[in-house]
Amino acid sequence: MPKQLVDKFGRVHDYLRISVTDRCNLRCVYCMPEEGMQFEPDHRILTYEEIAEIVKVLAPLGVRKLRLTGGEPLVRKGLDQLIGMLSKIPGIEDIALSTNGIYLAQFAGILKEAGLTRVNISLDSLIPERFAKITRGGDVGRVLSGLKASRSAGFDPIKLNVVLMKGMNDDEVASFLRMTYEEPIHIRFIEYMPIGYEGSGWKAGYLPLEHVLDTCRRLKWSFSRCEDVYGNGPAESYRLEGAAGTFGLIHPVSDHFCGSCNRLRLTADGNIKPCLYWSDEYNVRKHIGDSSAIEQLFFKALDAKPETHEMAKALSGEQQNHIPTVRRMSQIGG
Numbered sequence: 001m002p003k004q005l006v007d008k009f010g011r012v013h014d015y016l017r018i019s020v021t022d023r024c025n026l027r028c029v030y031c032m033p034e035e036g037m038q039f040e041p042d043h044r045i046l047t048y049e050e051i052a053e054i055v056k057v058l059a060p061l062g063v064r065k066l067r068l069t070g071g072e073p074l075v076r077k078g079l080d081q082l083i084g085m086l087s088k089i090p091g092i093e094d095i096a097l098s099t100n101g102i103y104l105a106q107f108a109g110i111l112k113e114a115g116l117t118r119v120n121i122s123l124d125s126l127i128p129e130r131f132a133k134i135t136r137g138g139d140v141g142r143v144l145s146g147l148k149a150s151r152s153a154g155f156d157p158i159k160l161n162v163v164l165m166k167g168m169n170d171d172e173v174a175s176f177l178r179m180t181y182e183e184p185i186h187i188r189f190i191e192y193m194p195i196g197y198e199g200s201g202w203k204a205g206y207l208p209l210e211h212v213l214d215t216c217r218r219l220k221w222s223f224s225r226c227e228d229v230y231g232n233g234p235a236e237s238y239r240l241e242g243a244a245g246t247f248g249l250i251h252p253v254s255d256h257f258c259g260s261c262n263r264l265r266l267t268a269d270g271n272i273k274p275c276l277y278w279s280d281e282y283n284v285r286k287h288i289g290d291s292s293a294i295e296q297l298f299f300k301a302l303d304a305k306p307e308t309h310e311m312a313k314a315l316s317g318e319q320q321n322h323i324p325t326v327r328r329m330s331q332i333g334g
């Protein structure tokens with residue numbers, strides 16, 4: 001049996017989320033503060049060659065799926081070069097991208113050509129003024145053009161990620177669901193997570209996802225559980241009767257899915273994060289050039305991976321067992 005990335009709870013890790021930058025062209029209210037972010041200087045960010053070197057160590061250990069994220073990955077120049085390098089690594093089967101979609105109309109074709117297999121687009125409102133408010137200045141028209149360009153480039157499946165927030169976009173659930181009737185798109189509603197801060201702002205905006213199913217019931221739209229379209233994860237998937245697409249619920253706070261966690265994270269500044277929520281990090285940048293030290297560090301990080309995050313305790317105010325991260329989501333990659 002080849003060596004695998006298995007932690008002490010028996011979870012097999014075959015998925016790496018790679019943040020390629022902590023910078024972004026938007027400032028979503030739940031992800032980044034409006035001002036005062038300290039960005040990593042270029043010399044502290046992993047180069048594309050360094051990222052590929054790390055993936056070359058992990059692929060023989062069973063990592064097959066990668067996701068490029070950020071910050072906004074498309075603000076980093078030459079992302080297609082990285083995709084080209086990663087797609088040539090034996091064992092890598094799937095390279096997905098998480099993006100806000102602003103630059104997708106420009107890059108979708110190039111990325112597909114380079115070897116990108118899937119795209120997830122974040123889109124929290126279909127109402128232009130509201131989208132601009134949530135993203136602090138974004139243009140929803142550009143995201144929708146990016147979505148169209150992704151479809152023309154041949155990406156399939158395409159998923160839309162919607163972070164649901166009380167009083168912010170919870171009245172748009174039906175509009176998003178309607179999109180699945182019309183096109184083969186996969187909408188994934190995500191619970192608002194307390195990453196990097198746990199102030200009253202998050203608690204006030206947090207909304208359990210039962211709201212999505214309640215909306216379907218209120219509108220008398222029939223729906224049933226279905227298989228998740230190809231993906232890496234935790235969505236609980238549904239299809240509205242007669243719909244071309246599907247919708248999914250990702251509820252890390254109200255009902256965590258840590259038991260099936262298959263993912264590790266690599267931050268843009270070269271830190272391995274075994275869990276999104278906790279502060280533990282392992283700096284792999286200093287081991288570049290030494291594949292056995294890189295491998296050992298990943299095993300050390302895995303060994304320290306806790307059984308579960310405790311986001312729900314952040315909601316109830318209970319004492320937590322570890323120290324939550326102080327990084328913002330844009331510094332981790334989601």
Ligand code: SAM
Nearest residue numbers: 031070071072098099100122161192193329334
């Ligand atoms: N910029 C890209 C994007 O927006 O898709 C990739 C990075 S972003 C950090 C990755 C995902 O994290 C996005 O879908 C975003 O909506 C989500 N996200 C950020 N902060 C969040 C929070 N506090 N709770 C839930 N999801 C969050």
Ligand code: SF4
Nearest residue numbers: 024027028031071100
């Ligand atoms: Fe940028 Fe994505 Fe964070 Fe929005 S969610 S600020 S687009 S990194």
